[in-house]
Amino acid sequence: MSEYKRTAVLVDDNESSHKFFLRSVENLSIDLKAYRDTDTAMKFLGENKPSILFLNIILPDKNGLTFLGELRKLPLHAKTPVIMLTSNDYSQDRTVASELGVLDFIVKPMSMRTITSIMLDYIK
């Protein structure tokens, strides 16, 4: 297992979302790793714990909440800080996410300031 780093992971199939996050963190000392699906993300997350994980709910290969449920069963990710991303803010999604220990919800469209602020809040 690699050493704990100030690494943020984004899992979102939307290329523009990757661009938005990269611009948001470019002045921060954060290594942002962006993935488009859970299978690819799992290759990194299987052996590494990021400082924070941003996870979109609608993904091409698996629902983000289902993926998080699987991640939580791994000791490595039992307490990984997770922020959910969504275009549709449903209260039932928030309930499921809360049960999975999600820290916060970002509803698209969001500002770069929102992302920067969350990064600074949760990455100590």
Next chain:
Amino acid sequence: MTKSYIRFWGVRGSYSAPFETCLKTGGNTPCVEINVDGHTLICDAGSGIIPLGNKLLNNEKNKDILILLTHFHWDHISGLPFFGPAFHPKYNISFFGPGESKEIIKKYIDDQMKAPYFPVGTEEWVANISYLDPKEKNITYGPMEISYYSAYHPGITYGYKINVNNKTIVYIPDNECLSPNKPIENPEEFSDEEITILEEMTREEYRAETNTIENTDILIHDAQYTPEDYEKKRGWGHSCYTDVINMAIDANVKNLFLFSHDPNNNDEMISKIFEDSKKIIKNRGSSLKCFISTESLKVSLD
């Protein structure tokens, strides 16, 4: 005689509508039978599965049934306590739906048939019941190849894509479809650069959704709201029929079946929705064929 077909047994969203003014469309909640060469696939187990179960008990030689559940909201599972084949030992019934494990799926199904909600539990089912591993990404059932994807609906909800007889069927009864031109609220809060990327983000999400249903032969899609309803119920997880028609046209869908009708909409209102749908399609110069899903409607797959 038609060997392979889709038959609609329940077409209402949210709750049943057993009202005199609704009976031409039908009052049962979601259930669609896809029968291919005697293989019985059932999409959702709303109250429409009750008459379907009775038909199976009376007529069918095949005793194997696969039930796909899009999610576990009550209008999609409320018929299961009265599904006759589950109480018959000669049937083999498999379930598939969203969940982390077979045990979770079983629990979701069992829980609605427990005290104080219902007097008869699933332990009374004498059919051979099994639960498919929800981690399977593709399911083969007879000649049908089935995959699934996430819908925009509260909780974890699936849409199903079924390939059979060189046709693609997509069943997605609960989905708040996206719009490519959704305006950004409070644009003054964003920089020009942010707005440029965010607008592209919206278009890209829409393209992802249309790619999922691109060139579908038969799309059965949530169309619960009128534009007036949607103004009040945006964010409730259902679609406005005008958005669905435009999305289907953009995705080059061949046949669209408007589904999950609002139980508040009587037959007259649904006729108006159908007439308006045809106007939208004509105005866009599209070859899309649009239909209203009605109970007992049967579509050949041969």
